[in-house]
Amino acid sequence: MSESALTAPAPRAPEHSGHDSTLQHHFATHEQQFDASKIGMWLFLGTEILLFGGLFVGYGLMQAAHSEAFVAAHHHLDKRLGFLNTVVLLVSSWTMVMAVHSASKDRRKATVRYLIATLACAAIFLCVKYFEYGHKFHEGLLPGMYYSHKGDAVPNQFIFFSFYFMMTGLHALHILGGMVAMSWVLRKAVRGEFSSTWYTPVDLVGLYWHLVDLIWIYLFPLLYLIS
């Protein structure tokens, strides 16, 4: 860890440093502030991993206990739609990282373009998810007590759908949250608030977005491809 930022005495700051509105008063330098934000975001991502992780652990153990039911149940999912959504998310990750890159290079227009592209990908993902859910609802492939699919050869398939809906549902909520955050960043980008000195929000939202992508990278084979 670099201590360079700390060796210089902190400036005696009034409420907010008048000359630079993006530097908060309790930080001495931009680098110190940027590093702090970054570590804060990573810690938050760590908690996200453990939050989803609980679901993964529950899924893993229930899968071990009811493996036949899980295998039978996953045939109700459409691999092609899952694949499509994986590709959409991967592309959105790429547009996101390009947005961050553009912001760091002071390219305002490119930043805006890439952010819009990312938002579009997120919307496509949710649309596909909407059709998938609709199909499940129609067939009665619902979680827990609402499961009403007829003619199952293997019992207990409702547990798979409990996990399917909880995992993809929580993930979809994260996508929605990401879209809200991205719109906020987009607005700032349009107004030209970012510069190569300060583009922390783009960077942080990017990190978050990649994590959402990363989680899907695991969800896809676990839910759609188990055998």
Next chain:
Amino acid sequence: MSHDTTHAERAHGGPKIYTLVLVALLILTFITVGASYVKLGSGMANVILALGIATVKGSLVGLFFMHLRYDKPLNALVLLVSLFMLGLFLLSCYTDFETRDPLEPARLKAPVAAPAPAAAHGAH
């Protein structure tokens, strides 16, 4: 301003690398889906392969898109510790599940509350 340079330096990578990574990710996705149609030895092998590829993809995202390759090691440490804790949690629960004594009474009587989801559902 000194922090300008330090800041810009941190944004490593660049469009070329990002695009390469994206291509790699897409190829790996194709492989995962393809492999799911092929029956490998035991059922376990398919799962391990799928999760293995997912881990490679995850690492690519982490290292390049999330800049861990260029970032301060502290951030990567946070990620690794979280994953370690998750692994610990999974492993411990799994150890318990796999090593439990399957116990049955000598005169086997079905457990009172047999797992009958159909019946259980009927009640709701």
Next chain:
Amino acid sequence: MNWFRQLILPIEGSTLARDVDNAYLFVTLVSLFFFVLVAGLAALFVWRYRRRGPNEITPHITHNLGLEVTWTTIPLVLVMGLFFWGFYGFMRAQIAPGEAMEVQVTAKKWQWQFEYPDGMRTLNELHVPLGKPVRLVMTAEDVLHSFYVPSFRVKHDVIPNRYTEVWFEPTKAGTHQVFCTEYCGKGHSDMLAKIVVEDEQSYQKWLIEGDESMKSMPLAELGKLVWENRGCSTCHALDGTRGQGPSWKGIFGQTHKFADGASAPVDANYIRESLMEPQKHVVQGFEGIMPTYQGLLRPREVLGVIEFIKTLK
């Protein structure tokens, strides 16, 4: 130490108890030693080095490697010893001898049901022969319970849809208390049972006839005993207050309305039917949660319940 053992621990009722108690007492000694050490040193320092003036100067001692290694190593060795001792006792408590008599235990809110190898069932009372190992294979019907006999030093959770076990070899004749130690709701603290340990002869006799006292007891008194011991009291009050089931006060001769709309007077036949087929006529306003007592009560005990209800005016 024996006086202390008796003061602080329940009687030793099984072959497992001695080892647990020895371990308990050993840790007590270790704990006392360390506590006295800490408290004594703290008191000594507070007195010996009390502040005598505002400008006292203290030595600048930052650490002492030898000392720190010592007080890391000694406790480490000690606790490793404790682990192995505990492990040994634990494994002993886990593995029942092969020849053990197997009794099936079913726990439900809020009673214990025991089923003997020959199919006889008892409620909240288990009779076992002295000096013979017994293995209880347990399951629950509703929520988690835990089977605990302090004097045997055995305890294990009882889980729905799964079997767990405890085993013991009683060494003391007499009555031993069973508690439920996994919180299970309103009647948790009343979910008690007794284990009666008796010599082989009395045990066999009990298997056939029931208690000597029960045979000579007046019927109404026997009925009261059944109410107390067989789980009736958990749901049926005697003073008119409403429980999980109707109070028994003054119901004999009354007409009860049932959930299905029918009604019938409470007479001997109805009481017998309620005991054997409780779901047949559930009184209006109550849930049909009463378990059947078919095969659980000796004939004289059924008569006793009927007589007892008659006496409740």
Next chain:
Amino acid sequence: MADVLAVPLHATHKHDASDNYLTNPRGLKSWLTTVDHKRIGIMYLWAILAAFLIGGVFALLVRIELLTPKTTIMSAETYNKMFSLHGAVMVFLFIIPSIPAALGNFALPLMLGAKDVAFPRLNLLSYYIYVVGAILGITAMVGGGIDTGWTFYTPYSSTTGGAVSLMTFAAFVLGFSSIFTGINFIATIHKLRAPGMTWYQMPLFCWSMYATAVIQVLATPVLGITLLLLIMERTFHIGIFDPKLGGDPVLFQHFFWFYSHPAVYIMIVPGMAIISELIPTFSKKSIFGYKAIGFSSIAIALLGFLVWGHHMFVAGQSQLASTLFSFLTFFVAIPSGVKVFNWLATMYRGSISLETPMLYAISFLLLFSIGGLTGLFLGMMSVDIHLHDTYFVVAHFHYVMMGGTVIAFLGGLHYWWPKMFGRMYNENLGRIACALIFVGFNATFLPQFVLGSRGMPRRYYNYLEQFQPLHQFSTFGSWILGLGLFMVAGNLLASLRKPYDAPRNPWGGRTFEWETQSPPITHNFDFDPVLKHGPYDYRPEKLPPRPGVLSPARPAGGHS
């Protein structure tokens, strides 16, 4: 107070106590929208003290009910709700936020020489999340209560009535408050230490806070998902924890204790943090084994994640898993023991003054020792079979949680009170209250060790008559304890009516917070904090000169 350093260390600075963070800016709105870590700390303080009061009343009622073996003042249902709410309120609303969010928020940035925490707005957000969680919790209490115990074991909790879902959701929300505080502290400690302050020159309070924050960040999310799964199980019957639907109730216990055992360390490590400050200050002597204490906090935090299965030795966990967990459990004893010995060694040859905070510190030493040592009984698997879910366990964790954490919290509160509010409380009353609490606490909980050893199960409404005398003794003790706590409240609140009279450094502490005025100004320091000496450096040549006392003679050179 005459025999203490009563003179500000920076006598040269203009001391105008009326311009401080409490008064500037004025007005309710300025408080509700503040991002000042000190104000947020104070707002947390009032909130958690209110929670402590509610939880304490529940505890006293529970103890009164246990005066007689049968019904005393309430029905079994009410009793079950009382002890469940006592546990839930004390754990989620009081102990977990007590030291980190209230005292830590106030003291940590000051001790680091920082102007604020790294994310001041996140800090305020975490306070409001706490408030929302608390309101949800109170709604759940009023609207039906819970009768599950604070542990929410399934399938009881997934099938019983009452406001279980709402209460679990409240705990879920409170979890986020805890996570955000943790994130804030880690970033603050990494990035906002004063110039010149290396890791090994941080006060030990910060080390422990760091360890606590690590646990908060890593463990709390799992609690979050556990509680969500429980809510899902209750509403949708998803079949993960309910055995009737193919689920596994033991899995719930794994989920629950994966958080809740580390959570025990979220509670006790901050207590240790405070003790590591109090003992050197009141012994006027450098801490013994700085690194050992610092790293033992980290060790406890990490080991704390490996031992949760010791709550499940008789729960139907596999024997192998139980054995591994028991083995690892014993290792936690080592760093805890190391800390106790280091604190004792700090007192050796010190200049010990028994002000109220130090009395609490010594009480902590004794009570925490008992709490820790009785943990050895429970770590031994064979003995745990006998003691699990009895009053022995109840006594053990109260010795750790209350004898440890709450006593340390009170010690810290008395220690930083003059800094927080600029007033000195009545020292004699403070000491008497501490003594009452010590006596009352032991009278309440020592008998419970005996009760448990003799086989008295916990969470019992009715009990066998043979247990009555000890239960009564315990209840009488709880009244003394309550009286002591009441005195503390009276004493501290009374001091607020006085004008500012606290000097900058009433106890002669050596950390940064004692160098600024009491109460501090809004931006903490009226000078640039630059580290000149270690946090517990009492060498005479490092101490500031005091009027009326000639500077201690400095050796010409080559001083060690």
